[in-house]
Every structure is written in C-alpha cells, then in structure tokens.
Amino acid sequence: MTIDQWLQAALADADRRGLPALKPLLEALARATRALRAADFNDDATK
Amino acid sequence: MHMNTALTIEEFGRKLRAREITSEQMTEQCLQRIEADNARLNTFILVLADQARRQAREADREIVSGHDRGPLHGAPISIKDLIDIRGVPTTAASRVREGHIAERDAPSITHLRQAGAVVVGKTNLHEFAFGTTSEDSAFGPVRNPHDPSRSPGGSSGGSAASIVAGMALASVGTDTGGSIRIPAAACGTVGLKPSHGEVSIDGVVPMSRTFDHVGPLAQTVADACLVYHALLGDSGAIAPAPMPVSGLRLAVPRKYFCDILDDEVRAQFDASLERLREAGARVDDIEIHHAADIVPVYVHISFADAATYHAATLETMAERYTEPVRLRLEAGRYVQAEDYVRALAGREVLRREVDAALAQHDALVLPTMPIAAPLIGANTVMVSGSEQPVRNMMLRLTQLFNVTGHPALAVPCGSTSVEYPAAAPA
Numbered sequence: 001m002t003i004d005q006w007l008q009a010a011l012a013d014a015d016r017r018g019l020p021a022l023k024p025l026l027e028a029l030a031r032a033t034r035a036l037r038a039a040d041f042n043d044d045a046t047k
Numbered sequence: 048m049h050m051n052t053a054l055t056i057e058e059f060g061r062k063l064r065a066r067e068i069t070s071e072q073m074t075e076q077c078l079q080r081i082e083a084d085n086a087r088l089n090t091f092i093l094v095l096a097d098q099a100r101r102q103a104r105e106a107d108r109e110i111v112s113g114h115d116r117g118p119l120h121g122a123p124i125s126i127k128d129l130i131d132i133r134g135v136p137t138t139a140a141s142r143v144r145e146g147h148i149a150e151r152d153a154p155s156i157t158h159l160r161q162a163g164a165v166v167v168g169k170t171n172l173h174e175f176a177f178g179t180t181s182e183d184s185a186f187g188p189v190r191n192p193h194d195p196s197r198s199p200g201g202s203s204g205g206s207a208a209s210i211v212a213g214m215a216l217a218s219v220g221t222d223t224g225g226s227i228r229i230p231a232a233a234c235g236t237v238g239l240k241p242s243h244g245e246v247s248i249d250g251v252v253p254m255s256r257t258f259d260h261v262g263p264l265a266q267t268v269a270d271a272c273l274v275y276h277a278l279l280g281d282s283g284a285i286a287p288a289p290m291p292v293s294g295l296r297l298a299v300p301r302k303y304f305c306d307i308l309d310d311e312v313r314a315q316f317d318a319s320l321e322r323l324r325e326a327g328a329r330v331d332d333i334e335i336h337h338a339a340d341i342v343p344v345y346v347h348i349s350f351a352d353a354a355t356y357h358a359a360t361l362e363t364m365a366e367r368y369t370e371p372v373r374l375r376l377e378a379g380r381y382v383q384a385e386d387y388v389r390a391l392a393g394r395e396v397l398r399r400e401v402d403a404a405l406a407q408h409d410a411l412v413l414p415t416m417p418i419a420a421p422l423i424g425a426n427t428v429m430v431s432g433s434e435q436p437v438r439n440m441m442l443r444l445t446q447l448f449n450v451t452g453h454p455a456l457a458v459p460c461g462s463t464s465v466e467y468p469a470a471a472p473a
Contacts, residue, residue: 021374029346029350029381035342036343036344039393
C-alpha cells in the first residue's frame with residue numbers, strides 16, 4: 001500500500017468513526033511515514 | 048510567590064546528621080509550601096501528609112538510634128503520579144484510571160523507601176505522560192512556579208514544579224521523549240534520564256516500553272546523582288566529586304540540534320560553550336548524520352506502543368481521555384507494521400551514530416529545549432521569526448536519547464527573559 005493510498009483510507013476511516021479532528025494527526029503521521037520510508041537505512045530487495 | 052529556599056539533599060543530610068534539623072521539620076516545611084501554593088500551581092494530585100509525617104518521625108528515630116540509611120535518609124521527595132505507591136491510586140492524570148489502587152510499590156519506590164526517603168505526595172502530569180506541557184490532565188493544568196501563566200513542561204511537570212516551589216527536595220519522574228528533561232529545562236532545575244533499562248519501569252504506567260525511563264529531578268547534579276543511586280537500590284552511594292572540566296572532550300551536534308533555536312536560548316547555549324572552553328574543555332562540532340530521521344523513528348514506535356496499551360480503553364471509555372491525548376493515541380492505531388519495523392532499524396542506526404560520537408568524546412552537549420517555557424494554551428510559538436508547533440519544539444532535542452537509550456542530563460545554563468533553557472550533555 002502506498003502512503004497516499006494508506007492516507008486516503010485512514011482519513012475515510014476517521015470520518016466513518018466520527019473523528020474528523022483526527023485527520024490533521026493522520027496527515028502528520030503520513031509525512032513522518034514518508035520520511036521514514038525515504039531513509040537510506042531501509043532494506044532493498046534488489047540489492 | 049514563594050520560590051524554593053529549601054535545602055538541597057546534600058545540605059539537608061549534613062544538617063540532619065549534625066542534629067541541626069530533623070526530617071520532621073524539613074517535611075513539615077515542604078507540606079506547608081504545598082498547603083500554601085498547590086491550589087494555584089496544581090502541582091500535586093495527592094498529598095500524603097499523614098504518611099509523610101509518620102515516615103519523617105521514623106527517620107528521625109532511626110538517626111537518633113544510629114541507623115543511618117544513607118544520603119536520602121529523611122529527605123522529603125515527590126513522586127510522579129504514574130508510578131505505583133501501595134495503597135493509593137496511580138491516576139496517570141486520567142479519568143480512565145478512576146478507582147485504581149496500587150497493590151504494591153513499584154521497585155523504584157521500594158528502593159527509595161529502603162534509602163529512607165519521605166514521600167510527600169504524587170505529582171500532576173500530562174495525561175498518561177503523552178504530552179510535553181502538563182496541561183492535558185484530568186486534574187487541570189500544572190502551572191510553572193516562575194510564571195503561572197506558563198507551562199512547567201511535561202510530562203513530569205508537577206515533579207519539576209514541586210522542587211522549584213519548595214514542596215519537595217527532589218522528585219522522581221519518567222521520560223519517554225524528554226518528560227524529565229523538558230520540565231527540568233522549563234523550570235530551571237536538573238533532570239536525569241538514566242540509560243534505558245537501568246532503573247526498573249515495573250509498576251509504572253507505560254507510554255512506550257521501548258522508550259520509557261524512570262529518573263530523578265533535583266536541585267543540583269549531586270542531588271540527582273544521589274536519587275539516581277537510590278533508585279538503583281544503591282542507597283549508600285555518595286555524590287562523586289565534581290569532574291575537572293579541563294581536558295574534557297565535548298561534542299556539539301549543531302546541524303539539526305541548533306538549526307531552530309530561540310535567539311535567547313541560542314545566546315545562552317553559546318555562552319555556556321564559551322565558559323566550558325575557557326575552563327579548558329575541547330569543544331568540537333560533530334554531526335549525527337541521521338538526525339533528520341529521529342522524529343519519524345520516534346513517532347512510529349512510541350505512538351504504536353502507546354496505542355497498543357490503550358487499545359481496549361479507547362474502545363470502551365474514549366470519553367474519559369482528554370481530547371488531545373485521545374487523538375494522539377488514536378493516531379498510533381494507524382501505524383503500519385512494516386513502518387514500525389523500519390523505525391526499529393532506524394533506532395539501531397541512530398544508536399550506532401551516538402556510540403561513534405561518544406567513542407571520540409566524553410559527552411555530547413546540546414540545548415534541552417529550543418524555546419523557553421510556553422504559555423499555557425499555546426499551540427504554536429514564534430522561533431526566530433517563524434511559527435512552530437509547541438509540542439514539536441519541546442520534543443525536538445530530547446527524543447534522540449530515548450531512541451538510542453543513552454543517558455542524558457538537563458542542567459540549567461542561564462535564564463531567558465521568560466524562562467530557563469538548559470544544556471544537556473549525553
């Protein structure tokens with residue numbers, strides 16, 4: 001699942017659960033996840 | 048406003064053994080400060096006045112009979128209300144914990160009792176230790192004794208405030224992302240986060256067991272050392288003599304850690320470095336190469352850990368949490384497993400980088416907080432002309448050593464126009 005796909009699903013879930021105030025935190029988490037996945041210490045199955 | 052004119056633990060111990068003061072007198076003085084200022088500062092959730100008086104009288108009887116338990120004997124201290132004390136609630140500053148009574152002392156409390164410490168009460172905190180300001184609490188916000196319109200930092204805000212207000216000679220707090228060091232910096236006192244795993248976290252309501260630590264807040268480094276040893280069960284240890292500064296090899300990780308600093312904090316920090324140089328220390332600039340990854344690593348592990356602990360109560364009693372803490376916990380439920388594993392790998396990278404820096408130096412030196420104590424209720428703060436989130440700013444410089452597990456000490460290094468920044472050698 002890409003981060004964008006995950007974020008869309010998470011935002012929809014927050015709406016479904018009646019937690020719209022959660023959406024800014026999910027967007028912040030998505031930014032942190034994007035940074036984490038871009039770090040150079042991650043595994044690469046091609047190498 | 049009364050500010051702390053109490054004795055340090057070392058001073059109290061000398062007077063106690065010289066029969067110039069009793070534990071009962073010292074404890075009564077602290078209880079009077081609590082009585083006078085607690086309603087305004089909201090420092091304590093529970094005051095254990097009767098128990099403390101009994102413990103103090105017993106400590107005095109032991110001294111008279113020749114039974115000296117060591118440097119903490121008879122010293123009044125406070126305990127963050129996240130740590131179990133047998134027979135009383137551990138509220139974690141949350142309505143979720145209503146009705147809880149601890150069945151036994153946490154091991155850290157057992158060690159303090161063996162060292163002869165007198166427990167005056169349990170201090171207020173940010174709910175479940177999941178915040179940096181101590182304002183989201185079921186018992187209302189803790190206020191900074193230097194300026195009650197400002198936060199004392201958090202999450203161990205009541206612990207730091209209790210020392211500065213003269214309500215205790217020292218305190219025991221917990222630190223998951225900076226929760227001992229941040230309030231120490233905001234209140235102008237000393238805070239020590241020991242190495243990860245050194246002091247037992249059993250009997251402590253967890254935030255993230257991966258990063259949780261128990262440690263002391265105190266008026267001086269020597270006092271923090273005494274409480275630290277007592278927490279380990281080494282109640283007879285004495286504070287070491289001050290180490291000569293001349294010849295110390297110090298490292299300043301300027302990139303990232305000094306990128307965003309309040310101008311006054313920067314000036315005080317730089318002046319401190321200059322004093323260290325003048326005293327003969329060698330001060331080198333170094334780089335923690337993956338510093339930009341600290342926040343992503345910290346967030347994915349700590350939020351997921353916290354969400355796991357709270358998953359059941361988020362389903363059954365969500366309304367009992369303060370809204371900001373509930374939302375942070377809910378956010379943690381969305382962390383994906385693969386990202387948690389990535390963060391664990393990042394933690395090892397950061398640990399190796401700090402190890403490498405310390406292989407060449409005696410300590411790292413960096414500011415504890417980039418800003419002074421924020422106003423209660425503020426979500427953002429201006430830092431050198433740009434608006435920044437308060438929470439991000441307060442956590443920015445302390446999280447690294449929770450991630451890596453290295454010890455970190457916050458000490459005052461001067462005052463800003465509003466509050467107290469501090470340097471933090473690790």
